[in-house]
Amino acid sequence: MKIIEKQLETILAGTIRKVRPDAPAGKLFFTKTNDEQFGDQQTNFAMAAAKELKANPKQLASEIVEALAGDPALAKVDIAGPGFINLTLSNDFIGAEVAKIGREQYDLSFLDRQGTVVIDYSSPNIAKPMHIGHLRSTVLGDSLKRIYRWLGYTVVGDNHLGDWGTQFGKLIVAYRRWLDRDAYEKSAIEELERIYVLFGQAAEADKSLEDEARAELKKLQEGDPENRKLWQEFITLSLAEYNRIYDRMGVKFDTYHGESFFHDRMPAMLDLLIEKGLAKESEGALCVFFDDKEKLHPCIVRKQDGAFLYATSDLACLQFKRDNYTLNRAVYVTDERQQPHFKQIFAIARMLGWNEQLDHVWFGIMRFGDDTFSSRKGNVIKLDELFTEAVRRARLVIEEKNPELPAEEKAAVAEMVGLGAVKYADLSQNRISAVSFEWDKALSFDGNTAPYLQYTHARIKSIARKAAETGRPADPNAQITITTPAERRLAVHLLGFPTAVLKAAEGYKPNLIAEYLFELGQRFNTFYNSSPVLKEGDAVMQSRLALCLRTAHVAKEGLGLLGIAAPERM
Ligand code: ARG
Numbered sequence: 001m002k003i004i005e006k007q008l009e010t011i012l013a014g015t016i017r018k019v020r021p022d023a024p025a026g027k028l029f030f031t032k033t034n035d036e037q038f039g040d041q042q043t044n045f046a047m048a049a050a051k052e053l054k055a056n057p058k059q060l061a062s063e064i065v066e067a068l069a070g071d072p073a074l075a076k077v078d079i080a081g082p083g084f085i086n087l088t089l090s091n092d093f094i095g096a097e098v099a100k101i102g103r104e105q106y107d108l109s110f111l112d113r114q115g116t117v118v119i120d121y122s123s124p125n126i127a128k129p130m131h132i133g134h135l136r137s138t139v140l141g142d143s144l145k146r147i148y149r150w151l152g153y154t155v156v157g158d159n160h161l162g163d164w165g166t167q168f169g170k171l172i173v174a175y176r177r178w179l180d181r182d183a184y185e186k187s188a189i190e191e192l193e194r195i196y197v198l199f200g201q202a203a204e205a206d207k208s209l210e211d212e213a214r215a216e217l218k219k220l221q222e223g224d225p226e227n228r229k230l231w232q233e234f235i236t237l238s239l240a241e242y243n244r245i246y247d248r249m250g251v252k253f254d255t256y257h258g259e260s261f262f263h264d265r266m267p268a269m270l271d272l273l274i275e276k277g278l279a280k281e282s283e284g285a286l287c288v289f290f291d292d293k294e295k296l297h298p299c300i301v302r303k304q305d306g307a308f309l310y311a312t313s314d315l316a317c318l319q320f321k322r323d324n325y326t327l328n329r330a331v332y333v334t335d336e337r338q339q340p341h342f343k344q345i346f347a348i349a350r351m352l353g354w355n356e357q358l359d360h361v362w363f364g365i366m367r368f369g370d371d372t373f374s375s376r377k378g379n380v381i382k383l384d385e386l387f388t389e390a391v392r393r394a395r396l397v398i399e400e401k402n403p404e405l406p407a408e409e410k411a412a413v414a415e416m417v418g419l420g421a422v423k424y425a426d427l428s429q430n431r432i433s434a435v436s437f438e439w440d441k442a443l444s445f446d447g448n449t450a451p452y453l454q455y456t457h458a459r460i461k462s463i464a465r466k467a468a469e470t471g472r473p474a475d476p477n478a479q480i481t482i483t484t485p486a487e488r489r490l491a492v493h494l495l496g497f498p499t500a501v502l503k504a505a506e507g508y509k510p511n512l513i514a515e516y517l518f519e520l521g522q523r524f525n526t527f528y529n530s531s532p533v534l535k536e537g538d539a540v541m542q543s544r545l546a547l548c549l550r551t552a553h554v555a556k557e558g559l560g561l562l563g564i565a566a567p568e569r570m
Helices: 004-019 045-053 057-068 091-100 132-150 167-178 181-186 188-205 208-221 225-249 259-275 310-324 336-351 371-377 383-401 407-427 450-469 485-495 497-506 511-530 538-561
Strands: 041-043 074-080 084-089 116-120 154-158 279-282 285-288 299-302 327-335 358-363 366-368 435-437
Touching: 004 041, 004 057, 004 084, 045 057, 045 084, 057 074, 057 084, 084 091, 091 485, 091 538, 116 132, 132 154, 132 225, 132 327, 132 358, 132 366, 132 383, 132 407, 132 497, 132 538, 167 188, 167 208, 167 225, 181 188, 188 208, 188 225, 208 225, 225 383, 225 407, 259 279, 259 285, 259 299, 259 310, 285 336, 299 310, 299 336, 310 327, 310 336, 327 336, 336 358, 383 407, 407 435, 407 450, 407 511, 450 511, 450 538, 485 511, 485 538, 497 511, 497 538, 511 538
Parallel strands: 116 154, 116 327, 327 358, 366 435
Antiparallel strands: 041 084, 074 084, 279 285, 285 299
């Protein structure tokens, strides 16, 4: 099925060809009206085309409107302001289109989906537990991956692990001096974190430790077998822990190309920068200098001691992506503090003549609003603890709402609701703002939350079950007849789903899907509170039930794009 804007563009293009064969058809676009009072969709085509046609925009609009009369998809066509054309869809058309939802694929062939979208997200630094600071990159990247896949792009999700940095020299020194074997066997990451902190403290008193750590890092990077073995061990143990958390979150990666993966590519990358005259020696280091108008600091790509840096690995990484994929675009999801870094990387790419689309999707830092939890744990909240607490709280609410649910299902639903609440609390915010996490807000069953949407979905499923139990199962071929304003408002919103997903993809803003879903929940609840379903005679009952089920379908699909499960019952 075509998305609504494209359908209207097709209808209008046909009309325009009849009245004005010379009109610039490329200027025809539809968008939702700001106020539904004035119709469902709007185009400024008459204004945009008037100049080229040397016509009066209002006059042009009225010619088009006249020729549109009688189109079965349209109930009303108006001209507003200086020449906007406002369309009100006919109820028959809306009903027939809504009926297609879930039965026909959306036609998204107008997108440029050539090549591969590589999304780099989560990317924790090895040997540190995943904490609340990793949440946003992980859920945002995962959601963007789902959104782009849903739109039909080929997507590769890459975890650019921090597995080659200065922390390894320190860890190796600390490991040899202070490791508590028993603790390490119980929880490797926690023990590594402990000795890492210990190193920091000890190095303040004894500066020679830092030199020792640098020497160990150098040995590691040069391939010393013992250091390599330890390094590999830290990675294996850290990844086991990260993957446990990713599994719990339902987050998957296609590649785990950490910084170390690019080590062997870095010298050639530097040669290229030198050969192109972009990198220059400066006080023993190798630097890329930028044009004044870029307003960027020089980017060091090799230190005085010969060591590579974060930027070096990202350049080699981008080169690898270009060599191995036909890139549709490369996307990087990190917090706002990395903006200068990616500006440098992208500027160097352009200087190299690499013209692929590169997008840094940055987000504000997450803060924690509930101080009882944070004061107990210090300011770092581990993701695992966050989820466990969310699930515990979800469990209490489910216990209260639906005590008869079998124990096993309760546990499964609590996991979906708890995780969903945490993810949604994050994804529903504009990513650019700093977010403050609050338990009560996130786990509320009301308002703009995942549990509210999950509950709306489960409620519809329960209506359908009740219908089946009373011998009137949903008819999959039921005709959807739109009669009441509440039905109409719900149905029109359902037709807007793919457009909301497209907008979310375009701006890398999953919060637009959250906004869409919240509005869907509200429109559904208004409809359901005013429109009986099961009490009606067969035709109305089947039509309304079909509308309910399309709502459930879209709610589930939308939540799925946020990485959130929709339980059948709760
Ligand atoms: N490991 C980095 C950090 O924790 C994030 C890496 C982001 N990706 C990249 N290609 N630089 O801050």
